[in-house]
Amino acid sequence: MGLLTDPSSGQGKLVKSLLKYHPKICALVCLGGVIWFCALACPQMNANTYFSENALLPGLVKSQFHEDRAASTFHDELVDEMKKYEDSLPYPWLLAKFKQLGLDAYVHNFTLYSPLGTGEKYSGQNVYGILRAARTSSTEALVLSVPYRPPSSVHAPTTASIAIMLAFAKFANKEKYWAKDLIFLITEHEQLGIQAWLEAYHGVTCGNDNVLDHGDLKGRAGAIQAAVNLEIHNTRIGQMDIKIEGLNGQLPNLDLVNLALKMCTKEGLYHTFKNKGPEYHRDPIKEWKYHFRNLLAMAATQATGIPNGNHGLFHRFGIQALTMEGFEQSKARGSSKVGFLSIGRIIEGTFRSLNNLLERFHQSFFFYLLSSPDRYVSIGLYMPSVCLIAGALFIKSCAKWFKFQQDSSQETPDESQASDGKDIEPVKVDKIIIVFLFTHFLGVVLMNSPQYIIEISDHYNYNIQTSIFYTLIGLSVTFLLLPFMVPFRRCERSVNAFSILAMLELGTALICTSMNNFSLGMFCAVMSVPLALLINPTTCRYYSVLQRMLWLLAHPLVVLVAVVLANTYMMFPNESFKEKVYRSLDASQQAVIYSIVDSMIYGNWLFSVVTSIFIPNWLCFWCVAFSSTMPKNKVTDEKKRN
């Protein structure tokens, strides 16, 4: 290492070869990262899942649940009851049922003040019952939650899951082995209800203040250890899908996922992940394809950072949670449907296993990718792929740094000999730092702009959604003019130093992002790194234009529109091009608005990270791409002529 850092001996073998081959090395490393990611789907790179926590003892007890008749009765009653309530929770009925079963029943009220615009107010109600465990004193709890969907809801109904939940509560309350309180939670308004309930349970606000008023809870049951969200769409189901991706790409402990899948296997129910059950192929290509498709499907969901079920909001609070979604139709050939008895036994098995837990989930994996329901890729195996891609940036910046030092060490003796030192411009460190900070300041402005836009457009009675979207576009376009304000864009050395800074930032940001949300980090890396590597201060006019065009493609807004457009093409292949463009523009507007609203209500950090880190960094590279430097030899030639 001393060899690398000592400037006087900067001409080591390693440095020389780095300076000579760094474009090839970068390309190779970058490609290596992508190949590594693709190779994760090979059976050699992923492993069979296993239970790491011995205390779970999954499925070792004999199932005793036999309240399937009660479940059918509850189902019929609830269907009748729901007719009386157009679009709200039949909470008197639910409360009465909980109390009859001997649970402590409570209602939780919450209010949402629309984050877009003032005045609009939505209120909702959750109902929950707590089964007080006989063995302990309410120190720990498990949650079984169901989102309530009125008949007018666009989503698939969950009446059956409420029925089976009540039947399970009836069964469980007679048992004396519970060591953790069971909370049976029925929420309203999909994710909003569960977010409000969790915030109230923990007495915190996750999003902006004065947006979601989470109210207060009358009953609590200690630290929640795990949660299962149940969405059974029919009284008889043929397939159980496990959903795990949570807010900001957080995942539940792999042991919990295994547990749920194991229980389904035990009851002979066809279980799937990403709508695909376990498949076994002899052909290695087919096998790779199957695993790769699942990996990509999971990565796509995880990268958005939006939970794909109510379970996703538990993760932030350190509660392991997943959604079990039961479909009537099964994709498997020859699979049979199961009724309330088996569903109840799956729930019983899961909760009795969770009840066995002595410590909270800490074994097994929290960071993983699933390539099929029973195979996983651990963090140790997938991180190298993104590290390799981001590593290309570090290698290039390293090479640039050596080049930089080489130049300065060569030029210093020249400087003393030269009569006028004006031709060698010193690096303008202060200006570089100012520009760097200024781009990030712009990012912060962008991040906070929606709040001000809302106030202004509310004042002038504009449509808030469109005004936010077009203001963001307008601001982004305005920011494109930034390079013309950069004071050092004619000084090659300063531009080079600036590009080193930008590359280091991008590399660090990518690795940090992928530590939290691998899929997002990987996606950003694949999109931006190859293009970022191409950007150099150049004298060739065509190359300069080309790199500007290419870099424009990597702008987060452009990427968003492109992804939405591609999605629209796949979803609606029959429409005309014009319609598709309009539709995708509309959809991207919705996507931007939703990401802003999500950050305000749930504390989703996608919008904040993109606006405060990725866009400023993009602007830095943009400045580098616009630098118009004179080639050095040209300068010296001119000097000679003079």
Place this chain on the structure above:
Amino acid sequence: MMSKTYKMNKIISCIFYLLILTIKLARTTSETFTEELLIKPLYSEQLYAHFQFTTKWDVDPSTENFNHTRIFPRALGELLKRYNIQELHVSLTGGLWRYENWGYPVTDAAPGAEVWAWFKRDTPDVDQNWKRLANSLSGLLCASLNFVDSSNSISPEFTFQPRGVTNLSSINNKYLRYASLPREVVCTENLTPWKKLLPCGSKSGLASLLNSGYIHNTRYHSVALHLRPVCRDDSCESLALELQQSVSLVYDYLILGSRNWSLRKLFGQGVAKSCPLASRSEIFVDTTVSSTHSFELNPPPDEVVTSIRGGHESTFAKYKESQSIAVLSPPPLHANQYLTGYGQERGGIVTKIFNNHWGNLDVVLLQNIPWYVPVYLHTLKVVTNGVENNPVALRYIPGRQRERAYYLEVLLKLPPKSTTAVSIDFDYVFLKWQEYPPDANHGFYIGSAVVSTNLPLARNFTGLPQDGSTLADSFNASRSGYLVQVRTEIMVITLPTPDFSMPYNVICLACTVVALAFGPLHNITTRRLTLKPKPSEKLFVKLKRGLTEFLQK
């Protein structure tokens, strides 16, 4: 001859003295033992059974040396003498008493183990006596009370006043110690030694009902021991020593399987005979609830009770009606405690106190917070129905890491029909790696808060009056106030916990590396290197030699 008569006289006088002494002893050591059982169907779907065994010994606890006892357990007497104890209260509890649904128990107890004691004023080193007492109790009751020391004990000023006879002017909380072990799991091993303290053991009397196989199938079970000096008679001129041993059980009809209960169903057997040493053996059944949940006692309670049965006399339709939710009026005061916040940086403890009474209530909230939960007094907030409520008095002693617990006592005036939230924030701290328990990821416990008040009316109240020692004393005992001490839930928090499997992996890896490195290193360092001249042979000679060697083989 003279000497003989003298001797005789001496012997006679000796015998005479002895006689007087024994008569005196017999008179001073009059011990009475009563055993009682209260069975109370609660308004919710539960049944409350409370055993009360009281031993009263007419002896002055300050002068008695406890060398000879008849009914009173000598083991306890020795503790009393050795550690200079004035009062001792120990309870071992599993489950949580649900005040909101069940009303008030006869004796309050926090989940886990709870112990508090008043020492006499002439005790030189209270802390040392307290530690030794806890260790002795740990052996006596087979509980982990040996973990009690000055780092988790506090001396509350208001909450735990002496329960027995005391000189009011001389109360100084310097001589009081209180500690709770919320993590303690209470089981048979605690019940068996506790039963041995009873004069009849578990062989006869009501104690024979205490079969651990049955009483641990309850929603709540609490074993307690209360020792205090009381007045010998109404004139209160001399002292007596009183020992109350109690067991509280809450059965659930759902777990029992039906609402028809009998002693046999609850305890596995009926009462064979009463304890011959007991002056009274009585069973009381609270029939107040029978208006809403009708039941009938069989045989009638004025007879010798061998089995009690409750059955529904109504038709099926009526039964259903009676099963409809009875209006459950919550007790005048109950409290909850919970944690706020998430992550492992900052958190908060909130204690919610509900006053359902129509008048003001003065309450004392006591928090005993372990040293690994550093709380900040400036974050203390008391909010009643959304309005800030200034405490009447506040006592706070900040804790010190590994030495002293945080002690917080707040005196509050609760307005009628109000909910008060007392919140305080804390930081999560790192512990030393040896301070984590074997199941480090289970979390760390914070004991329950104690909310004390004098209730003006006795709705839902079953406790004993301060001047009474038996359940029979609590009937028609109207007083100006009824002391309740509500215990809240215990809480478990997750402190930042290192991955303990990682050091193990590191050790394994390091050992492998060392083992792999050791071989070559040992080889290199111990081998003697000698200079050997390189034979400068020609290729042909080499080949020839090799060939001959090969052929020789």
